Amino acid sequence: MQIINADRLLTRIRDLGDIGRDPHGQLTRLAASDNDRAGRDCLLGWLKAAGLDVVVDRIGNIFGIWRDEHNVDAAPVMLGSHIDTVINAGVYDGCYGVLAALEVIETLKERAIAANRPIVVAAFTNEEGVRYAPDMLGSLVYVGGLSVEAALATVGTDGSVLGEELERIGYGGDVDPGFRTPHAYVELHIEQGPVLEREGFSIGAVENLQGISWQRITINGDANHAGTTPMAMRRDAGLAAARVGLFLREHIARSNAPSVATIGTMRYEPDAINVIPSRAIFTVDLRDPDEGRLQALEATLSDFLTRVGAEEAVEISVERLARFQPVDFDQGIVAAIEASANARGLKNRRMTSGAGHDAQMIARIAPTAMIFVPSRDGISHNPREHTEPDDLVAGANVLLDVVERMVGRG
Amino acid sequence: MQIINADRLLTRIRDLGDIGRDPHGQLTRLAASDNDRAGRDCLLGWLKAAGLDVVVDRIGNIFGIWRDEHNVDAAPVMLGSHIDTVINAGVYDGCYGVLAALEVIETLKERAIAANRPIVVAAFTNEEGVRYAPDMLGSLVYVGGLSVEAALATVGTDGSVLGEELERIGYGGDVDPGFRTPHAYVELHIEQGPVLEREGFSIGAVENLQGISWQRITINGDANHAGTTPMAMRRDAGLAAARVGLFLREHIARSNAPSVATIGTMRYEPDAINVIPSRAIFTVDLRDPDEGRLQALEATLSDFLTRVGAEEAVEISVERLARFQPVDFDQGIVAAIEASANARGLKNRRMTSGAGHDAQMIARIAPTAMIFVPSRDGISHNPREHTEPDDLVAGANVLLDVVERMVGRG
Numbered sequence: 001m002q003i004i005n006a007d008r009l010l011t012r013i014r015d016l017g018d019i020g021r022d023p024h025g026q027l028t029r030l031a032a033s034d035n036d037r038a039g040r041d042c043l044l045g046w047l048k049a050a051g052l053d054v055v056v057d058r059i060g061n062i063f064g065i066w067r068d069e070h071n072v073d074a075a076p077v078m079l080g081s082h083i084d085t086v087i088n089a090g091v092y093d094g095c096y097g098v099l100a101a102l103e104v105i106e107t108l109k110e111r112a113i114a115a116n117r118p119i120v121v122a123a124f125t126n127e128e129g130v131r132y133a134p135d136m137l138g139s140l141v142y143v144g145g146l147s148v149e150a151a152l153a154t155v156g157t158d159g160s161v162l163g164e165e166l167e168r169i170g171y172g173g174d175v176d177p178g179f180r181t182p183h184a185y186v187e188l189h190i191e192q193g194p195v196l197e198r199e200g201f202s203i204g205a206v207e208n209l210q211g212i213s214w215q216r217i218t219i220n221g222d223a224n225h226a227g228t229t230p231m232a233m234r235r236d237a238g239l240a241a242a243r244v245g246l247f248l249r250e251h252i253a254r255s256n257a258p259s260v261a262t263i264g265t266m267r268y269e270p271d272a273i274n275v276i277p278s279r280a281i282f283t284v285d286l287r288d289p290d291e292g293r294l295q296a297l298e299a300t301l302s303d304f305l306t307r308v309g310a311e312e313a314v315e316i317s318v319e320r321l322a323r324f325q326p327v328d329f330d331q332g333i334v335a336a337i338e339a340s341a342n343a344r345g346l347k348n349r350r351m352t353s354g355a356g357h358d359a360q361m362i363a364r365i366a367p368t369a370m371i372f373v374p375s376r377d378g379i380s381h382n383p384r385e386h387t388e389p390d391d392l393v394a395g396a397n398v399l400l401d402v403v404e405r406m407v408g409r410g
Numbered sequence: 411m412q413i414i415n416a417d418r419l420l421t422r423i424r425d426l427g428d429i430g431r432d433p434h435g436q437l438t439r440l441a442a443s444d445n446d447r448a449g450r451d452c453l454l455g456w457l458k459a460a461g462l463d464v465v466v467d468r469i470g471n472i473f474g475i476w477r478d479e480h481n482v483d484a485a486p487v488m489l490g491s492h493i494d495t496v497i498n499a500g501v502y503d504g505c506y507g508v509l510a511a512l513e514v515i516e517t518l519k520e521r522a523i524a525a526n527r528p529i530v531v532a533a534f535t536n537e538e539g540v541r542y543a544p545d546m547l548g549s550l551v552y553v554g555g556l557s558v559e560a561a562l563a564t565v566g567t568d569g570s571v572l573g574e575e576l577e578r579i580g581y582g583g584d585v586d587p588g589f590r591t592p593h594a595y596v597e598l599h600i601e602q603g604p605v606l607e608r609e610g611f612s613i614g615a616v617e618n619l620q621g622i623s624w625q626r627i628t629i630n631g632d633a634n635h636a637g638t639t640p641m642a643m644r645r646d647a648g649l650a651a652a653r654v655g656l657f658l659r660e661h662i663a664r665s666n667a668p669s670v671a672t673i674g675t676m677r678y679e680p681d682a683i684n685v686i687p688s689r690a691i692f693t694v695d696l697r698d699p700d701e702g703r704l705q706a707l708e709a710t711l712s713d714f715l716t717r718v719g720a721e722e723a724v725e726i727s728v729e730r731l732a733r734f735q736p737v738d739f740d741q742g743i744v745a746a747i748e749a750s751a752n753a754r755g756l757k758n759r760r761m762t763s764g765a766g767h768d769a770q771m772i773a774r775i776a777p778t779a780m781i782f783v784p785s786r787d788g789i790s791h792n793p794r795e796h797t798e799p800d801d802l803v804a805g806a807n808v809l810l811d812v813v814e815r816m817v818g819r820g
Contacts, residue, residue: 191638192638193634193635193637193638193640194634194639194643195638195640198643210637212637214683222787223792224604224788224789225603225765225788225790225791226670226672226674226695226697226764227603227620227622227670227695227697227763227764227765228601228602228603228604228763228764228765228790229604229670229764229788230603230604230605230668230670231662231663231669231670231671232663233604233605233608233788236655236672238655238676239655239656239659242651242653242655242656243656245646245648245649245652246652246653246656249641249646249649253642258640259641260636260637260640260641261641262636262646262684262685262686263648263649264636264648264681264683264685264686264687265678265681266648266677266678266681266687266690267676268674268676271675271676272674272675273624273675274672274674274695275672275791276672277673280676283683285636285637287636321683353637353638354636354637354638354639355635355637355638356637377632378634378635378638378639378643379634380635381635381685382633
């Protein structure tokens with residue numbers, strides 16, 4: 001049983017995590033920013049030092065390819081994730097998957113494994129979506145879900161144009177995205193949720209990814225005086241909004257489904273201490289790994305809004321913000337992940353990804369799965385993001401096994 | 411039975427309401443602003459034209475005094491309200507009480523009534539509290555609840571100092587506030603609530619004023635990922651906050667008390683669509699005309715917060731923002747208001763003021779009561795604030811009767 005070079009992997013995670021910090025030590029490498037360039041330059045140095053062929057496509061996705069004359073025409077096994085970050089980020093989200101992929105390739109290369117397929121480490125552009133929308137943009141373009149031209153023309157939250165920024169930082173490549181359709185894609189990632197840690201698992205074999213439904217809901221009532229309007233004569237948009245979140249939680253608890261519902265944003269108008277809210281504007285984030293259940297949940301919410309509108313004498317309007325269907329990953333790869341974890345004595349479980357990942361895009365064109373390792377307290381997108389070194393190494397070793405099996409001459 | 415000059419009153423309300431409008435027609439006369447000066451100048455012109463002695467005290471309260479050599483030493487009957495406004499105001503709040511007081515005095519004066527007491531129309535500074543805190547500042551200073559020096563040093567929301575602004579607009583007088591303790595104080599005001607209109611009354615005989623309890627509540631949970639954190643593993647500050655408002659409404663409905671509870675402001679942190687709120691910050695406005703019941707309501711809220719903290723695994727902290735005890739008005743004046751309304755065939759009821767008014771301050775030093783007239787749809791602090799002309803005239807006639815009875819030689 002092979003093992004990866006733990007020191008090399010952990011050192012690189014730390015080193016990449018040191019790039020893009022402000023004077024207060026906060027880590028931010030937004031897509032196509034100067035800090036992103038510094039991170040990309042660092043990664044490119046490692047890819048080249050490992051003897052990989054480096055390709056950058058037109059949307060700035062970076063690929064490090066290990067191939068030889070015998071396997072150059074075979075569809076490659078692709079591994080990867082992203083190295084752009086959110087604002088004030090942790091060091092593991094994305095970077096761990098990219099650097100573990102590189103580590104796996106180097107380990108196999110050093111062991112002089114004869115791979116029957118090229119192995120590619122990929123770092124996709126703008127996965128986080130903080131600077132440019134949508135998130136997972138680079139992988140979306142790679143699979144043809146968005147044209148390169150449209151993607152390059154994307155205007156960021158800071159008014160910048162993605163294509164111009166990629167040129168500016170030297171990462172507007174000339175290869176068309178999608179230049180190679182992978183034989184398979186495997187993405188190793190921190191869970192970004194509490195399940196593995198709380199339940200005592202080291203490895204998650206991710207078999208699917210939740211569908212996501214985002215809606216913005218506006219409730220209109222009457223802005224009357226808080227002191228002079230008897231409770232029974234009110235049309236309180238805030239209380240109507242309060243019922244929505246509590247209803248969704250109760251409904252999901254009753255349904256015993258793995259659905260999640262979140263009201264993450266809330267705004268009252270006029271937002272004055274002594275005025276009954278005339279308007280409440282909030283978002284609802286619904287997720288479920290099953291499309292049928294997600295649709296049923298959306299319908300249940302819609303029915304409830306009708307009921308609340310009538311009972312509270314308020315007007316309710318709904319705006320759809322985003323909708324992604326659930327993604328089912330490849331059962332063969334999932335089984336290989338489980339087999340590896342079992343062989344290594346790593347406690348593991350099948351699970352659903354609650355977050356979006358580049359893997360969901362690549363799954364459109366190739367058999368795909370993900371490997372999760374525990375996130376302490378489920379925290380991510382935060383400097384407190386942490387995964388134990390043993391777990392980081394274990395995850396990389398499982399990735400190594402899965403890849404070795406895929407490229408073995410059998 | 412005397413009647414006031416309806417045309418003169420309604421014209422003055424309209425004329426004063428035309429002062430302080432911006433190019434879009436929005437009416438704003440914040441305390442001690444240029445627009446307030448224009449409103450004050452207009453009022454002073456009318457007071458002088460009516461032959462009243464004008465006095466401005468050090469906090470800018472304006473008094474128009476009708477007195478003669480026979481009654482100059484008797485404690486005056488004081489009538490009034492305020493002429494400062496909120497931002498984008500209606501024309502009735504405050505101004506109606508001041509101009510009706512002037513109208514009553516002119517009517518009595520024209521009829522050559524021999525009053526055994528002076529009658530004073532008062533316009534108190536900064537009742538609304540939009541520019542300077544606290545609200546009802548001028549009447550609070552008048553009764554000695556706040557020193558003139560402290561009040562003049564008040565810094566406004568725009569960084570201005572009240573004393574400097576009063577000097578600047580020419581309304582920093584030299585008479586000490588409280589220079590005359592009234593024999594009685596009567597304030598005529600629009601209801602600013604829906605009760606009179608909905609129940610078909612023309613006159614409210616206001617016998618008390620609700621106590622007010624303002625608190626700011628902060629709930630701290632965990633900002634986890636909306637997709638990856640199962641519902642049962644969440645510490646959602648937003649849902650905990652949602653329970654508070656709904657609980658208060660349900661509790662009040664069960665208690666059958668006239669209490670009101672309002673959550674008028676709400677803020678989530680981090681306020682992101684895909685992040686569970688780690689923090690919810692909101693205000694609670696509780697009111698009840700009975701101090702014991704108000705205290706019980708505060709205790710019930712406190713107990714509920716303890717319960718929610720435990721059940722939702724969140725930390726809750728409470729900050730007290732303001733607390734006013736209920737005020738009981740003078741039963742003799744209330745009875746006189748009822749008697750007048752009945753004599754005039756005006757449908758009337760006793761009621762509680764849900765809003766704060768200068769009358770609650772003057773009640774500390776003199777027998778006080780208020781007269782309410784209906785507000786269409788209960789709307790106030792808004793350009794849609796409206797009271798029917800007949801109701802405005804009826805209220806002023808009731809005020810006339812009450813005053814005539816107080817100053818009659820009997």
